[in-house]
Amino acid sequence: MAKDGGKKLVEAITSMDVDFAQWYTDIVKKAELVDYAAVRGCMIIRPYGYAIWENIQHELDRRFKETEHENVSMPMFIPESLLQKEKDHVEGFAPEVAWVTHGGNEKLAERLCVRPTSETLFCDHYKDIIQSWRDLPKLYNQWCSVVRWEKTTRPFLRSVEFLWQEGHTAHATPEEAQEETLRMLDTYADFCEEFLAIPVVKGRKTDKEKFAGANATYTIEAMMHDGKALQSGTSHNFGDGFAKAFGIQFTDKDNTLKYVHQTSWGLSTRIIGGIIMVHGDDNGLVLPPRVAPVQVVIVPVQPQVEGVLEKANELKEMLSKVCRVKIDTSDKQPGWKFAEHEMRGVPIRLEVGPKDIQKEQVVLVRRDNREKLFVSMNGLDETVKALLDDIHDSMLEKARSFRESRTTTATNMEEFETQLNTKQGFIRAMWCGDVACELAIKEKTAATSRCLPFDQTSVSETCVCCGKPAKSLVIWGRAY
RNA sequence: CGGGGUGUAGCGCAGUUGGUAGCGCGCUUGGUUUGGGACCAAGAUGCCGGGAGUUCAAGUCUUCUCACCCCGACCA
Numbered sequence: 001m002a003k004d005g006g007k008k009l010v011e012a013i014t015s016m017d018v019d020f021a022q023w024y025t026d027i028v029k030k031a032e033l034v035d036y037a038a039v040r041g042c043m044i045i046r047p048y049g050y051a052i053w054e055n056i057q058h059e060l061d062r063r064f065k066e067t068e069h070e071n072v073s074m075p076m077f078i079p080e081s082l083l084q085k086e087k088d089h090v091e092g093f094a095p096e097v098a099w100v101t102h103g104g105n106e107k108l109a110e111r112l113c114v115r116p117t118s119e120t121l122f123c124d125h126y127k128d129i130i131q132s133w134r135d136l137p138k139l140y141n142q143w144c145s146v147v148r149w150e151k152t153t154r155p156f157l158r159s160v161e162f163l164w165q166e167g168h169t170a171h172a173t174p175e176e177a178q179e180e181t182l183r184m185l186d187t188y189a190d191f192c193e194e195f196l197a198i199p200v201v202k203g204r205k206t207d208k209e210k211f212a213g214a215n216a217t218y219t220i221e222a223m224m225h226d227g228k229a230l231q232s233g234t235s236h237n238f239g240d241g242f243a244k245a246f247g248i249q250f251t252d253k254d255n256t257l258k259y260v261h262q263t264s265w266g267l268s269t270r271i272i273g274g275i276i277m278v279h280g281d282d283n284g285l286v287l288p289p290r291v292a293p294v295q296v297v298i299v300p301v302q303p304q305v306e307g308v309l310e311k312a313n314e315l316k317e318m319l320s321k322v323c324r325v326k327i328d329t330s331d332k333q334p335g336w337k338f339a340e341h342e343m344r345g346v347p348i349r350l351e352v353g354p355k356d357i358q359k360e361q362v363v364l365v366r367r368d369n370r371e372k373l374f375v376s377m378n379g380l381d382e383t384v385k386a387l388l389d390d391i392h393d394s395m396l397e398k399a400r401s402f403r404e405s406r407t408t409t410a411t412n413m414e415e416f417e418t419q420l421n422t423k424q425g426f427i428r429a430m431w432c433g434d435v436a437c438e439l440a441i442k443e444k445t446a447a448t449s450r451c452l453p454f455d456q457t458s459v460s461e462t463c464v465c466c467g468k469p470a471k472s473l474v475i476w477g478r479a480y
Numbered sequence: 481c482g483g484g485g486u487g488u489a490g491c492g493c494a495g496u497u498g499g500u501a502g503c504g505c506g507c508u509u510g511g512u513u514u515g516g517g518a519c520c521a522a523g524a525u526g527c528c529g530g531g532a533g534u535u536c537a538a539g540u541c542u543u544c545u546c547a548c549c550c551c552g553a554c555c556a
Contacts, residue, residue: 021550030491040547096555117556150555151481158556211556231556270556301515335516353515363515446552480556
């Protein structure tokens with residue numbers, strides 16, 4: 001393993017081609033994103049990981065507010081009777097809820113569920129505060145954590161408790177609810193591409209895969225570097241199902257009593273797992289510039305030489321107006337710092353030493369492709385700003401072409417299996433609409449339907465599984 | 481929840497037929513260094529994952545448990 005001695009931290013990262021799962025675990029630990037907590041399946045999100053989440057929060061929250069959404073905070077407990085009001089919903093979540101049975105030493109008259117999601121709480125509240133068409137729409141969102149007693153857990157990807165935002169809206173008409181459902185799906189998709197440089201496929205879930213209690217579930221699916229799919233955000237249209245179960249009615253303009261139409265949508269810390277698995281490499285994390293807690297790290301070279309630290313600070317001052325910049329003044333060797341910040345995925349490293357100062361230049365090194373640039377100190381702020389955008393664009397492009405190269409088409413099961421096993425990615429194949437075929441494909445290949453993509457260009461006339469006439473194009477893949 | 485694996489210092493590991501714990505890195509202090517993971521010197525660090533047994537004696541044997549990793553099933 002050791003090739004030139006001493007490169008401990010980097011060597012400790014397992015190569016992604018050798019063992020992708022271990023590579024992932026190594027990164028989250030070594031880059032100090034998370035630590036394991038005292039309770040099984042729970043994670044401590046460390047400052048560097050949490051800073052990523054904060055940036056995600058700020059950007060998404062900004063977008064939510066731009067579209068008139070308001071933040072609220074609901075309790076974390078749901079009385080059992082409330083959870084049970086919507087039949088499909090409770091059946092979907094019951095196997096994985098945690099229950100509170102005691103308060104202090106006293107047994108509770110009714111046990112409380114620790115929220116796995118808050119539809120029931122919002123509905124219970126909406127039934128009280130919605131009376132008239134003038135009260136609509138209600139566009140609420142909350143940032144919180146939820147608990148799902150998962151059996152197999154992994155940092156970010158599936159933990160017992162995780163952070164997310166959940167939007168819950170109520171509308172006067174089915175059309176408005178549908179419009180909202182798709183608007184938020186678009187918000188997520190744009191956010192992923194513009195902020196995280198993660199290209200996504202937008203589509204609708206099959207009935208088998210949709211959310212418990214929803215009329216329709218929409219999803220954005222991203223491809224990880226091992227070809228597996230990660231559902232990165234979802235948006236549901238509930239129709240009036242929850243409204244009927246909870247009695248959320250309003251008097252419309254025509255003086256008749258009507259049920260509201262609802263939506264809900266969520267995006268979680270799981271997306272951080274996506275960032276890692278889409279962009280990372282064998283040297284560690286590669287953070288998309290817009291979400292990176294530190295966008296530029298300045299490494300002073302020969303800081304003991306007079307003027308070097310002063311210049312480094314001067315540059316920091318200048319750059320802090322256009323980006324998040326940090327200067328590493330620790331007493332480590334420059335080489336050590338290079339490797340360390342690379343592992344932590346900092347998009348740009350700026351080296352400045354006596355030679356540079358003499359030439360009025362600095363060295364910029366891109367994390368994404370390790371390209372080294374010698375640029376003038378003059379106008380450095382503009383250079384860096386443009387470079388950050390360029391890094392974002394090329395990361396997005398790289399992820400997109402990777403996904404395309406791993407997306408294939410199949411017209412029968414033989415092709416399906418061959419493609420899946422050789423390409424290990426997404427498969428575009430037609431489907432008859434029968435859940436039996438979904439189950440058969442899963443049984444045979446471990447692949448599931450990821451979504452019915454909005455782009456429904458037909459690839460054949462018949463179902464890839466049963467050969468009957470096809471109804472829709474489905475993206476299939478193995479998933480996290 | 482099934483099948484497999486691993487738990488010894490912050491991290492990676494060694495520890496023989498049972499005899500009371502070691503190595504490398506990291507850490508602390510001082511000094512020399514500094515353009516891709518530096519060096520010297522002196523230090524500090526352990527309920528051997530946890531419980532219960534066997535034994536004069538347990539990191540080592542028995543048993544139960546907990547956590548983590550991998551592969552399935554279930555799920556954001």
